[in-house]
Amino acid sequence: MRYDSIAVHGGRKDEKSLKAPSYPLYLTSTFVQDQLGAENEYVYSRSGNPTRDNLEAQVAQLENADFALATASGMAATALALSLVRPGENILINSNVYGGTWSYVNSILQEHDSSYQIVQDLNQFDFSQATPETSLLFIETPSNPLLEVTDLEKVIKAAHENNIKVVVDNTFMTSYYQKPLDFGADIVVYSATKYYGGHADLIAGLVLLNDPEVYEKLKLHRKVLGAMLSPFDSFLLNRGIKTMPLRMDRQAENTQKIVAYLQTQKAVEKIYYPGLTDHPYYDIQQKQATGNGAVFSVVFAKDFDLAAFCAALKIFDLAVSLGGVESLVCHPASMTHESYSAELQAEIGIEPQLLRFAVGIEDYQDLLADVAQAIQKGE
Numbered sequence: 001m002r003y004d005s006i007a008v009h010g011g012r013k014d015e016k017s018l019k020a021p022s023y024p025l026y027l028t029s030t031f032v033q034d035q036l037g038a039e040n041e042y043v044y045s046r047s048g049n050p051t052r053d054n055l056e057a058q059v060a061q062l063e064n065a066d067f068a069l070a071t072a073s074g075m076a077a078t079a080l081a082l083s084l085v086r087p088g089e090n091i092l093i094n095s096n097v098y099g100g101t102w103s104y105v106n107s108i109l110q111e112h113d114s115s116y117q118i119v120q121d122l123n124q125f126d127f128s129q130a131t132p133e134t135s136l137l138f139i140e141t142p143s144n145p146l147l148e149v150t151d152l153e154k155v156i157k158a159a160h161e162n163n164i165k166v167v168v169d170n171t172f173m174t175s176y177y178q179k180p181l182d183f184g185a186d187i188v189v190y191s192a193t194k195y196y197g198g199h200a201d202l203i204a205g206l207v208l209l210n211d212p213e214v215y216e217k218l219k220l221h222r223k224v225l226g227a228m229l230s231p232f233d234s235f236l237l238n239r240g241i242k243t244m245p246l247r248m249d250r251q252a253e254n255t256q257k258i259v260a261y262l263q264t265q266k267a268v269e270k271i272y273y274p275g276l277t278d279h280p281y282y283d284i285q286q287k288q289a290t291g292n293g294a295v296f297s298v299v300f301a302k303d304f305d306l307a308a309f310c311a312a313l314k315i316f317d318l319a320v321s322l323g324g325v326e327s328l329v330c331h332p333a334s335m336t337h338e339s340y341s342a343e344l345q346a347e348i349g350i351e352p353q354l355l356r357f358a359v360g361i362e363d364y365q366d367l368l369a370d371v372a373q374a375i376q377k378g379e
């Protein structure tokens with residue numbers, strides 16, 4: 001089966017009971033044992049639940065991965081992957097990553113006597129210059145919110161040659177557009193809250209990998225930390241994924257049209273979007289992904305009134321998050337990336353006049369009209 005069909009038919013079959021086309025929701029904490037010493041397949045939902053197992057089978061098939069773990073949030077997925085870092089070790093991260101990931105490395109990782117180093121452009125980085133303590137590279141591509149692109153094949157190869165494991169946060173692309181494991185990544189993490197879920201009604205994360213030993217270790221970490229996804233959210237996520245290819249294609253189409261319109265506007269100084277041919281790594285994006293996604297960021301002119309623009313938007317809501325059916329706009333400097341210091345924001349280019357757009361599945365004509373009338377208010 002191809003991707004869109006796996007999205008619909010992947011995962012387990014409800015063979016045992018009533019052959020429902022959607023896998024049943026086992027809303028239970030515990031499972032009854034027949035007698036002393038005779039454990040059944042399932043014992044307790046923190047360690048295993050059939051509805052979550054069904055979701056994990058579905059997402060592993062979509063990713064060509066051997067193993068999947070569904071977690072309570074995208075941050076739980078990232079934290080699980082980073083739980084592999086030992087005291088004394090160093091990790092590398094690209095310069096603009098999700099705010100929560102930044103908070104993690106800047107707090108918990110440091111408290112555990114590990115260190116991190118920000119790399120401005122991984123494509124230009126010489127891995128033989130990394131400290132001997134460097135054990136892990138964390139890549140977000142395209143990155144958040146500046147949509148920087150990292151050459152997965154080249155960078156993963158260079159990291160591996162220097163004994164550095166690679167984790168990729170693939171939230172912006174999903175396995176529909178990009179499969180980092182196929183380029184050699186060791187672990188892929190997701191905020192499934194975004195495109196996988198797609199309806200802004202749940203918080204969830206995913207970890208995908210091929211190494212059986214690391215899988216067993218992370219599965220144990222998830223169990224003892226209690227970081228698993230609930231059966232109910234597993235059910236919702238499984239349902240959301242069935243329409244993910246349709247949603248993402250529509251979102252990407254809408255995005256292209258809005259970006260093209262914004263390019264004609266005087267109030268717009270710069271647009272960050274990997275689907276634009278003048279993006280510095282446009283060719284790399286086209287080589288490693290089958291789409292450009294539905295997130296882009298815009299730097300507006302100094303005298304453009306961002307507050308008036310945001311207040312005037314009627315269809316785009318002002319909110320953090322992305323990947324849902326509804327269009328959103330957010331101000332990274334004060335919202336998603338407020339945990340970065342002002343100096344760091346300035347250094348990596350999270351300007352005060354920057355807005356991030358996450359496009360939904362509405363009719364593009366309504367979205368264009370909404371942006372057009374709001375631009376008039378900001379000018």
Ligand SMILES: *Cc1c(COP(=O)(O)O)cnc(C)c1O
Nearest residue numbers: 073074075098144171191193204
């Ligand atoms: C939202 C997001 C996360 C965190 O996911 P949660 O589900 O909110 O915990 C991590 N990485 C990226 C790129 C995100 O957009």
